[in-house]
Amino acid sequence: MEESESQSAENAKGTVRPTSSTTLSATEIYLVGQPASSIRGSKLPTMRQVLKFFFHTVNESGDRQETFKETVRNVLTFWNLAGIKTISERGCREKLTRLWEHWRSLQKSRDRAAKDKVENFKSQLDLLWDIGAPDAVEDIEKNRLLTPADKQQDIAFYQDQRGERKAFMSGNDKIFAAKKRKQEERVEKQRSKQGRFAACEPTSSDSRPQTSVVADTPTEVEMEKKDTAIQPGRYTSKHPYVMVQLPRRILQEPALKELADRLRISNNEIVSVVAAVLRSANPPGDLSEFQISRETARRAQASHRRQVAAAQREAFTPPPHAVVHWDSKLVKNVVGEEEHRQAIFISGRGHEEGKLLAVLPVKDGTGLTQARATARAIEDWSCSSNVKALCFDTTSSNTGRVQGAVVHLEALLEKQLLRLVVRAAASNIFGKTSAPTDPLFQTLKKRWSQLDHSQYLRLDIANLPESDWLSHLRHRTVSYLAHVTTLAGWRRSYTTSRSTCLATS
Structure with missing residues (x-):
């Protein structure tokens, strides 16, 4: 280990100490060491182990993004075997990307990088690459499949891996206990679904030696294949029933309310459809456990429509x-x-x-x-x-x-x-009409001969005094019409009306 670190230090200065194997010297990674084809050990992987596997895989494939995914999948195998909840796979990839970028910045500036930064990075390489979820400890405490002693043991193991790293996974303590729990869960699910299983004697794991577990232990995919041996009576065809979970307030689900509005389904009809679906289950669903009634459907629809209307008003931009x-x-x-x-x-x-x-x-x-x-x-x-x-x-x-x-x-x-x-x-x-039929027009027609035709008074709007209210109204109308006429996007009837008003003004 000391020799590897001394070689890395010399490599950081730009010189490589001659060794008996030039291949090893050529492939040695700055500050990390030789790449590794797998992550071995009986503990949760460290940052050095993760980087070694990453560099080996990226040299083989040449695809960095795919290597990030492959490295995360291998690391998650250890955490899953330990039964410790982790952050999402995407979050793991982002964390690994930041680790690689940090190493890359030090590697690029190896001749001028601050010594304290390099030493700080080297001191963290053999620490746990922690991808545990923030509520990992709480998740262990809530696990009903574990006894109180197992919970304390798992919590102590996780805390030890984040610190001195003296504990390790071995025997029934970790891997075989996890396999056994998964087997029991699968058997119980199959028994509850199919209702008839032959007697089965699970293989005892007590005789397994209490030895350290290496990383090339069976992966979860291989464990899934082996676990099928304890599931007698498995049908080759799909089961006629599937297990789903329905909310008690099913009528308040947004998808159901949107569907009812789109298909114009009445409150009575939607309640009848939902009740029929629940009664079709095996065993039939207890309708008293669900909040389904015509009044509930009416309130749900009204609430949904108010929300949709509010969203449309919020998104509306008036002309x-x-x-x-x-x-x-x-x-x-x-x-x-x-x-x-x-x-x-x-x-x-x-x-x-x-x-x-x-x-x-x-x-x-x-x-x-x-x-x-x-x-x-x-x-x-x-x-x-x-x-x-x-x-x-x-x-x-x-x-x-x-x-x-x-x-x-x-x-x-x-x-x-x-x-x-x-x-x-x-x-x-x-x-x-070809003639006026309005009573006012008819009256005007009858009295037309009685009017004094010599005293016509023409209303000349264009020459009205500026102080006259009608002149003021004319100026405002003309100014507005002249402005909006220059805008595009108006209906043809409005454009014609504006042009006519301007022409007569």
């Missing part, structure tokens, strides 16, 4: 110049009763096809009720500051001068908005 659309209809609900429902959309750049904000139930179709529902949806989606225009049909509940929804909505949002009136709905319903 900078948004147009709000709304319309209400009298529809039948699930119990067959008629009720008013109001759909509220928002459109703009990035949402050319429109984004549905809500379909709210309203008590009636009055302008105030529609305005309140629309304002509530806008506030819920946090886009009130982005709303610049309103799009609505020409019903009196919307266009009323005093009680119209537009007037109330502007008051609720505390700002004036551009009004985009949709008249296509009326023409689609009533068709095209």
Whole structure:
């Protein structure tokens, strides 16, 4: 050992002491020693053993990442035989990568590396390469397969390996006891599944010599193959039943709630399906142990929908110049009763096809009720500051001068908005007309001959005084339309409406 360290020190200075075997000198690893084809010993591997095996394997394969995996798998064999819980395999690979990078930095700067860093690294090489989980000791204490004496022995062994490293694995103490426990667990599982096993006499391990165990003991894969010898009656075909664990609150599982919404399964139907699945088990599941009822399903679905709605509102980015659309209809609900429902959309750049904000139930179709529902949806989606225009049909509940929804909505949002009136709905319903049928037009037609045609008063909006409120409104409208006309992504009907307004202004 002292000779190996002296050789490593000389190698660090850039000179190799001549030996009887030039091959050994050529393959010796800086600070580590000769590579090793396996990790031998009856103790948990040290950092030196891990690095020796790593360098041997990487020289053989040439694939460093695959070598990290292979080295970790070999080291985990020792820890599994000792029955000590470890960190994840990925965490082990990351820890081994950091160890190799530390060695690599010292190897690259061997001529100028600080002596204390090299000595500190050399002093740690023969210590345990600890990959134990933070709760490894607690895991041993909770192991029901171990007696109190075995638990104390395992904990003492782990603590010794992290310190003086005087203890070792041998005989029934470690490997054979672990094998026996695994065999008993497998036999018990098979017996509980199949229900009929022939009598079996497990091979006694007491006669095994109490000798140190080397690393080339059978791996877990080989142990799995040998353990099949104590499992009589194993079927070649798959068993008709499988063991699964179901949560007691199965109706609250996100996957089940999402499936019910996607397939439009009612609360009664989902409860019936889950109950039928539980009763199909062997033995049949006790429904009283699960929380399944129509009311539970209803609460679970409502909670799921609230979560989905909140997530969608959180991810929504309103357009900078948004147009709000709304319309209400009298529809039948699930119990067959008629009720008013109001759909509220928002459109703009990035949402050319429109984004549905809500379909709210309203008590009636009055302008105030529609305005309140629309304002509530806008506030819920946090886009009130982005709303610049309103799009609505020409019903009196919307266009009323005093009680119209537009007037109330502007008051609720505390700002004036551009009004985009949709008249296509009326023409689609009533068709095209060749003459005025509105009572006001009919009255004007009848009294047209009685009017004084010499006193026409033309409203010249373009030449109104600057102080006039109508002139101020015209300037604001023209400025806004001139700005939004330059933006892309608007619907064709809006573009035509803006161009027409600008042309007539």
